[in-house]
Amino acid sequence: MHVNTLKRSRLAVSLMAALLAPAAFAQDAAPAPAEDATNLDKVTVTGSLIPKTQLENFTPVTTISAEDIKARGFTSVADVLQKSSFSTGGVQGGQSSASFTQGAETVSMFGLDPGYTKYLIDGRPMANYPALYNGSDTFNNISGIPIDLVERIEILPGGQSSLYGSDAIAGVINIILKKNMEGGALSVRGGATSDGGGDSFRVSLAKGFVGMDGRLNVLAGIQAETKDPIWGYQRDLTKQYNTHGYSAPVAGRDFLVNGYSNFAAEGFANPDNYGYVFADPNNCANTTGQFGGSTGLRERAGFGQYCGSFLSPGYRTIANGKDAAQVYTHATFDVSDTFQLYGDLLYSHEETEYNVGAGYTWWGTSAKYGYYYDPDLDALVNLQRGFAPEDVGGQGFRDINSTDKSDSYSITFGGKGTWGAWDYDLSASRTEYRLKERSWARWNDPINAYFEEHVLGPDLGPDPVYGAFPTFRPDYAAFYQPISPADFASFSGFTNTKSKTWDNMLRAQFTNSALFTLPGGDAGLAVVVEGGNQGWDYSPDPRLIPDPVTLESEVWGTTSVSGAGHRTRYAVTSELRLPVWEPLTVTLSGRYDAFDAYGNTVDKPTYSIGLEYRPVESLLLRGKYGTAFRAPTLSDTFQGISGYYDSVTDYTRCADAGFLPGNTDQCDYDSEQFFGTQSGNPDLEPITADVWNVGAVWAPTRNLSMSLDYFSWDIRNEVDLQSADQLSLLEYYCNSGQLDAGSPSCQNALSWITRDTNGAIESIYTPKVNVAKQKLRAITASVNYMVDVGSFGSLSFAGNYTNTLDHTVTPLPGDPEIDLLRDPYYMWVYDAYAKTRADLSVAWAKDKWTTTVYANRLGKTPNYQAYTGRSFDFVNSAGAKAGWWAPYITYNMSVNYAALDNLEFSFMVNNVLDKTPENQASNFPGTESEPYNSNVYNAYGRSFFVEARYKFGQ
Template sequence: MSPNNTRRLQRSRLSAALLSVLITPVAGLAFAQDAAAPADQADAKNLDTVTVTGSLIPVTEVETFTPVTVVSAEDIQMRGFQSVADVLQQSTFSTGGVQGGQTSASFTQGAEASNMFGLDPGYTKYLINGRPMANYPALYNGSDVFNNISGIPVALVDRIEILPGGQSSLYGSDAIAGVVNVILKKNLDQAELSIRGGWFSEGGGDSVRFTFADSISSADGRLNTLFGIQYDERDPIWGHQRDLTDSYNNDGYSAAHPSRDFVVIDALDSSYYFTDPANCSNVTGNFGGTTQRWNRPGYGEYCGSFESPGYRTLRNGKSSTQLYSYTTFDLNDSVQLYAELMGNYEDVEYATGSNYTWWGTSSNYGAYYDPDLGALVNLQRSFAPEDIGGLGYQDIMNTDRNKSYTVTFGANGYLGDWDYNVFASRNEYKLNERGWQRWADPIEQYFSENVLGPELGLDPIYNAYPVFRPDYAAFYQPISPADFAAFTGYTTSEARTWDNLLRAQFTNGALFSLPGGDAGFAVVAEVGNEGWEYNPDQRLLDGGVWGTTSVNGDGHRSRYAVTSELRMPLLEQLTVTASARYDAFDLDGNTTDSPTYSLGVEYRPTDTLLLRGKYGTAFRAPTLADTNQGVSGYYSRNTDYYRCSLEGFDPADTEGCTWDSAQYQGSQAGNPDLEPIDADVWSAGFVWAPTQNFSLTADYFNWKIENEVDQISADQLLLTEYFCRTGASGSPITSCDNALDWIQRDANGGLVSIFTPKVNVAKQDLEVVTVGANYLLDIGRFGSLAFAANYTNNLEHTVTPTPGDEAIDLLRDPYYMWIYDAYAKTRTDVSVSWAKDAWTTTVYANRIGETPNYLAYAGGGYDYVHESGASAGKWDAYTTYNLSLNYRATDDLQLSMMVNNVLNEMPDDQASNYPGTSSTPYNNYLYDVFGRAMYLEAKYTF
């Protein structure tokens, strides 16, 4: 048996009160009926010591100097969360937007991420049963290491503990924003079998989930094993299944224009030449018969469709299987052996849509000269589902296959007055990316033979571009599925991360006596190694793929750490806890190390009030991707602010500028000389529980993060170049020397390439307030009501990109608020549960505070007014409601119905603040258009 279970201590009145209100809705009735027990009886309850995330030393207090938010399995069920990602992305701590399955063509579209307080996803430490998760092998936004939180079996979760604030003195690197510890079940009283099915009222996204779990024990009770399996499958949601995304924005502040599916573009002024002798009649069957001839004022005519945006996925399709087992064996009265295994196999499917499924001459030639037109021009055409054949875009979906496992063997027990826990673990994550591609040589050969014809020399203007007399009638033609298949196919890229860890912890809960009680002490030693490798398909590296490149990289390093924590009850009302840690990483003989420490204080002036505070340091070591990433190439488009200024456009309004969407080749690479990111973090707050039925917590957090590894965004770099070349006032992101060196242009001033390196330059300052309240009301024969609320307010958040720069206000400067994903200043959730007899009902509300609208971002401020009359400003707060109903039909059968987003809330009011050329007229990093979802579940125990 675990040695901690033999030590029974009394909880204080504050702890007993908190225990009564920090309960799950399902258990609410039982606790409510017990709430009337005399206070002295509550004080007298003997309860086990527990180890709470944020401390190594077991304590009897529910709340300590470290604020911990606990989301129980019952909370997950009653609030309608469908995954661990749902829980964390809807947490009030998650105030920033993230890329993922809802973001077309992101670097990690097959993964799901979360953040805390708008800080990068990689700033949060994720643990499963107290052990670090494996890093996702692909890089978030193409550059950063993070954790994919989609492969955790939510039906087997016991609780999720969320600990905000810097925690590196206990958990090491990455724990700057906070720590999330997902604790899975260790035993079950009965076997459980459940099935859940779901669908969306707007269509798409149908899902089903099966779960089975059971515990078995030997006859003598010494051997105990829990085994669980979860299987999930869900259909994708397509753009054409939602009104807001099935076509270009018809509600925008500018006229809606269909996609340029067949267009001849003047390479110098971006106007269009219409050269189709058939007036688009040969391609009117494309995109479901919606392609027509259109005229865009100021540009010219072309063939296109309003409905091409609908041919992309808004939410990934997915099938996954997770296995989990936890086994203990009591070797004797003082030693317990344990083993843990968790595996995940997941296929994620998605389509990026016609915006990323096209061919044009600009990629290979830059431009060509047509002597009949007497101009430098470019051809551009997208591929319609009719070109693809079969099921269209459903037949060319990308698939990310994730396979991961974690295995742990350990022993815990006690030696005299010391408890110990020693384990060895290994986790490994493999990613296989099967991506649809266009083959460079075959696609160019096809269009050369069928459209461009032979090269006729060099242009007479610059003597640099090829001359062609294209067969334009052949250009404005559908492509047969056989021809399409001949120049397209799939690449397979593989990536892997692994982590080995040997850890030993020794704890003494009564090292010596103090006036307030026994002092506790813990010491931990860790040693391990980790690796990362990313091996793209060779064709992505050697130019064999048209319009797409990739990045390779690999590295491994050893690491070790020593941690200690001392908890000292100096007085009955006053406890001080100190911890310190030393981490070192060895990469090819170069050692990067960082010491961290923290000091926490708990003061209980009365039995019902806790005052608490903490100061500490935190760090993030350079990741293997930071140091060992190869040159990463990509193609993208951004506003060329400098060339737009030559046409008389201001950066705040570049609509109609020839270079409003200039294509370029971007690159980035790792830097082996990077140093750790450092942070000072402190917090102060209180917990007040005047009765056993009510508690209120409030905490203030302050971060000062320095030496950040930052990759400058291309948009910011282009804006800086504009400031440097024109002398206009503004906030440059780096020096003019860097901007002019990192942006390359051709002889005509055209944008060629942009290099956005990683450097230790940035710093951030962040201030946050969090509030939580719980209340339990016994309403007699009508059952009980349980209320819970959480609130986060980002008071200040500034970034200083490079030394000497002015700090950027991420909460008040709407342009940078979008750039850095720090979208929501406030976030709130509230739940109300009613339990009576066999019924439990919960209403859960989640509110995202006001965020800047698109014109505030594009116009660079809240006072901007577009010529159409549309104004910069803020979008109203956005609230969704979930409703759940649980009925225990028998002792063994529970039936549940959940309706998420009951009112079918959509961000459709944002569309009027986007231009008509937008295919995603809402902020898809923070909001979604999934709409109302309904789920039915049956759980049977036996």
């Protein structure tokens, strides 16, 4: 193999010094000898295919080293990326109850969809997660990557499709695993939280092997980890209904009879007759053992009495439990001086457990009957019965935890070498991801039959007013009773859903770093050809598939998505690097991608032009313009008609009852159940984008570098899938004349929401169509500084900052632009991202000690009243004001001690000040069980970790 060695510029030396600062701290604080900093081998960095001497080029690359990961207290790859300054968007995951992918973790770069980021492991695409984010979108789960085996993580913001193809709109994240090691390393780590739950233990072992006179090199590693879940009852903020809200806390409606009284005389004509009917002859005496003895007689002002507990929200997990293990091997064999064989294998097994909680563990008559008529009460009513841990028996809700088990692997074999002036790399790769979801379920017919037999009694015929509702004379004393664990088990159990994705790829790359000579140096060319196939198969438990006529499944209150398909794909990529003269380099790249699914071909060419200008040795001016795209995903194309049950605030009916948006917590239509449907669309076109960036890097000294970059995205043909809450609120604004009822958005909202004869929401349809577009403008900045303080050791500072300057969305052609920075309602709808995000680390090293303090700042986000009132000037009837939640800052700290040359101990505290979003609770009503935005914040609090690392065989 030939190696090119050239002198470094001051810019390259400064950047290398800053990047390697943490590694240097583990050794000696003295500066490196001058002769060690004069030569720099050509390296390949994310964002270019051609090796070069500069570490910075026309697009910024943020590198997070293994030393950074450890020093800053990051516990996983997901933790690293979710704390990145580029991660301004909120995401669903283990902290979100009843999300579609509660067992997975992901990131939103610049507030864009998680699927807009391309994830690579060692430069090769990761396998997609088989389940769909938010029930509709393909994405990557980043929870199963062994963090102890990570060498570094490179984050490349901006559109990168001209090199990496589909999905690379927001940016590219390349996770680079270790490739060689002298001897071996054993690491043991344990952790706990201040308030209980989340205890963790992790062990990893890696060993390097050399054989056959140095021609064979192997690195093998394994990591195993276990982590307990965190339950809501282990945190003050989540253990009960909101006790710090602008209204009094309201207990869960665990035993509730509600509806219309005086029904035979007035029907639905008098809405004032709507409320709770308390029908328990024992005044809740038989229910007091529920939820640990906290259930009792409650009253909701304006509605009536019922039996309920204030503590039921605590019976859910707010952080997943996990058992995981990964195995990794990298091997090379030098066949000759110019040819090398290599192979990589990464296998991951992961089991996550979680519980959706008491809020999703209930039964009611509304699902089957809508209402029923009780002649003794002269009321049209519904029953609602929440289940408690005592009903479950055994370990309570722990016995009905859902479990996601996944097995994934990535395997690559290839050979690389040189042929004349050309380097080549030929490889074959396969990735596969298999997922098994075991989810707690209520069986539809058995649970209805149980309550019909024990509570409702026989159907006595249609109601006397409309003839549309059944008539029952229930045994209410039997309704207000605990259920035995045996009875609970008779109508509940678990569903088992299986799914998988796979991707096969053949890849050939040819590179010439000295194709010809220009005044500024050697021109370089890289050409890549790829071909393969990929597939997706989501096969839910057959009992979850809804009947096409009744729209009901065998599982009460739950249905599932299904779909399967595969396609072939191929791509051709080229990159040409032209050092036009010494200060100026131009880089051109282009790519053509094609996807063929059963004869239906979708293709897209993309290109980019990058400029690097160095007027002086220490200053780089850079810019890039290019195009990016996202091909229709397999789920976008092949997802079958999927249904789901959910609840939504019926803003139209609430407004008719006098409760306007932002003041619906006392409205009894604030949680109306509906049946939702969505499906794939085989005629979808690629999402396209024009993306450009311009910036500068300044490195005036060896130990200081700064960068500032501006990014712009214009994204078109987005696949839009609106939320049910968004459609319900939009329907209200259209009906009330606040929006043009003739606009496309209003027309869709009015047609996609179906109401029954009584005006209640029955179903909501959210199809996938290429209609939306986005505009996004942002700046990023970074600084790295090292200083030698003599006998006191050395200090290093590293900071990163992102500011979204402008972000608009146009959901449908003809609609006005929605300003996501100034419209608080849509800031929540689009996953509630923050306008700014920043981080700063300060590291001190002396002798055998290193200490790092890391601060992460999430910028302000709109509060709950701003969301519900859709205005920052809104004040609800209780005096709660719309506005912003202040910037949210957390601190991590670590101390490392090198006891011996081969033994190191570390102590880390994450969230040192025990920060939680408890101050947000006052802006939520007392009916809220999660008084903060869980897509952005969490209530985990402080955690501690101790770690020992032993190196051997060196």
